[in-house]
Amino acid sequence: MTDHPPTGASRFQLRPLLLALLVFDLLVMGLAGWTLANSRRQYVVHAGETTDNLAQVLEQYLLASIRQIDLVLMSVKDEAERTDLPPNAAGIEAHLKSQFSRMALLDSLRTTDARGRLVPLDGSDNHAQVDLSQRSFFKHLEQTPQASLYISHPSRDGAGGAWVITLARRMERPAGVFRGVIFATVTLEQLTRELAQVNIGKHGSISLRGKDLELLARYPTTNDQDKLIGDTRISGDYLEAVKSARQVSHFSTSSVLDRQIRTYTFRRMSNPPFYILVGLAESEYLQTWYREALLSGSAALGLVSLSLVLAWMARSTWRKQMDSQAERDHLIQDLTQALTEVKNLKGLLPICGHCKKIRDDQGYWNQMETYISEHTEATFTHGVCPDCAQDLRREMLARRAAPDQS
Template identity: 30%
Template sequence: MVNLFVYLIVGTSLYNSRKHYDKLAEVTTQNLAKSLEANVSDILDKMNIVLFSVATETERHLSSRRIDKASLSLFAREQIRVLPELDRIVIADSSGTVLCGSDNTANSVNLSDRQYFSRLRSDPDLQLVVSNLLKGKVTGQWRVAVARRVNNPDGTFAGAAIGTFDVTFFDKLFSHLDIGKNGAVGIRDAEFKLIALNPKGKEAASQIGSDVVSQKTRDMVRANPVTATYKTVFARDNMERMVTFRKAAKYPYYIFATLSPVDYMTSWRKEAVGGLVLLLLFTSMTLISARFLYKSKVNALLHAEAKRYGDEMRQQNEELNAAISRVKRLEGIISICSYCKKIRTEEQSWEQLEKYFSEHSDAMFSHGMCPDCAAEQQRIFREAASSKKDPNDYH
């Protein structure tokens, strides 16, 4: 019972400790996701400001009915210096053809098939669009585009100012984070395509552009569009992780921060091992103590039984000695009167036979009449009766 009680205490303590470490992991992933979301949103906000300047400069050129491509290209390069996270800024006309840019892009490039360009062209009220993950038409590298609408003086669509940056930028942003050997931070677009991941795995699901995520993650994003914390088994390596995602406030990106129980439960496992070792030592001590107490109890019981047996033997010996003593008192020659049958005692007095035997043995007497004596007494009675003439004289 003592062991069970201690096991219950230790088990409860370890259970509560595990819940505590899980809670710490939840808070850690939440804080990490919130911090990364703020950084990503801040960078995209700066890109928006830079592109607003480019779009405003382009509209100024349009108001003068002449676009100076060299001047616009120079202005775009100056904005790149202001925000080095951007690696390219281009200006496209209403047909999607690139007019000029920070890197002197050829006019043959057309962006009209890009979704972000189509959205800006079809919706006059939409001023800014951030794209999903894209492959650059010139470089073939994975990129993200931020585009602002450019209007003619009459408010009609005139094109777009577009800034792009390589997704490797996020690798630099995430590289200083310590999230454990099996943890990860990443960004996915609205279609769950992987934009950035640190650290990257070798499996296909960890490569940029992969949309492999667990069904639970998809369900959690649908049920909680802004943020959620949960545990799930990653599809890419079948390992369970604590996950927090946050949607960037104004942009179609989800920032994921994950920790693995393999990492954040290390301290708890040490506690568990220490607790089990102490339990083992405690159990060993209680078993040794129980064995000692058992032997002591058995010895006490044996001693008590031996004492009881000895007492019984002494009592039986005393009774036997008393019986032998009484028997001995009746041994030898006993003097008895041949007429009245009285017995002579050691004090030379004469006692009735019944009294003598009652005092000197355990025998008891009951009086009766044997058949011979009964016949003799009847004969005497009849003779006495026949000798009387008047029967009333007998009475």
């Protein structure tokens, strides 16, 4: 069969169908993209709300822990100032041990005398007492009579010891004379373990910084965690959040430590002036969204593929119809041409003068009625004219009379 291209009219009729399918495909893809983008925004918003709640919980926990430690310090301070006993007196020492046993978070709970020497426990007379007079917390409390709770920067607990922060209060004699310091230490390792209790997923993170942005604790820990303690360097959105002076900020960024993209909540504490940063990893909280995107993308791709198949089938059907129409048109044209030739039969016809047969274009002689029937729409019925009828009667009468004469 000859493949006839669609005519201009058929192309004009097929074009709206193809255009409608194209618009349908664009709408399907656009709707799928808009739905997925909106769904992703909702997951990010939910992650921000979750990190905000976790940051609030951490803030409340830190405030409660610091308040409990301060109550312990105040209890020992009040007992020492009320009785005016020496720091190493049996009653003060017993009270110190009792209070220390109630606080699992504490690493140590000790006192110093007015010269900054660490007061030994168990009443021992240790001549090689540790001198803490150059420690920042001692110098500050010694010089500030009305000082409140002092929280130090992270420091080593002795030569090569663990990282700790110190919480201290000034002790005075009844006349307001400085008599020493009561202080407690908390290891940053223990503080990190407390942060690890918060459910932030496998790749989430929590960090706590002090008043000068020095790193106090971070979870999860890194191989060089010990070197990062006290580091004040921050950058990017974290730095902008600190500069903004807002209490709470939300942002998503890639961590400089592990390159994980997280949604963070930054929370600023006022008293004590700590900074909390809680982040959830996109790779975890978007897992459900990834499955939704896969299903939606597959469904959209399926609809687009189906529309393309339908378009191909419609085009094939249309072309077959056009081919059939072309064949019919060609047949009609041939028949019309033949009919036109028959209806316009004219010119000289070679006819036998005796038998009246007509010669066709191929040289054959045909009966007149056969030739005319093939080349015109006329049909023949046979009869006898009066003259021929008279001749036939005479002939028949002559034949009947012929035997009698013989």
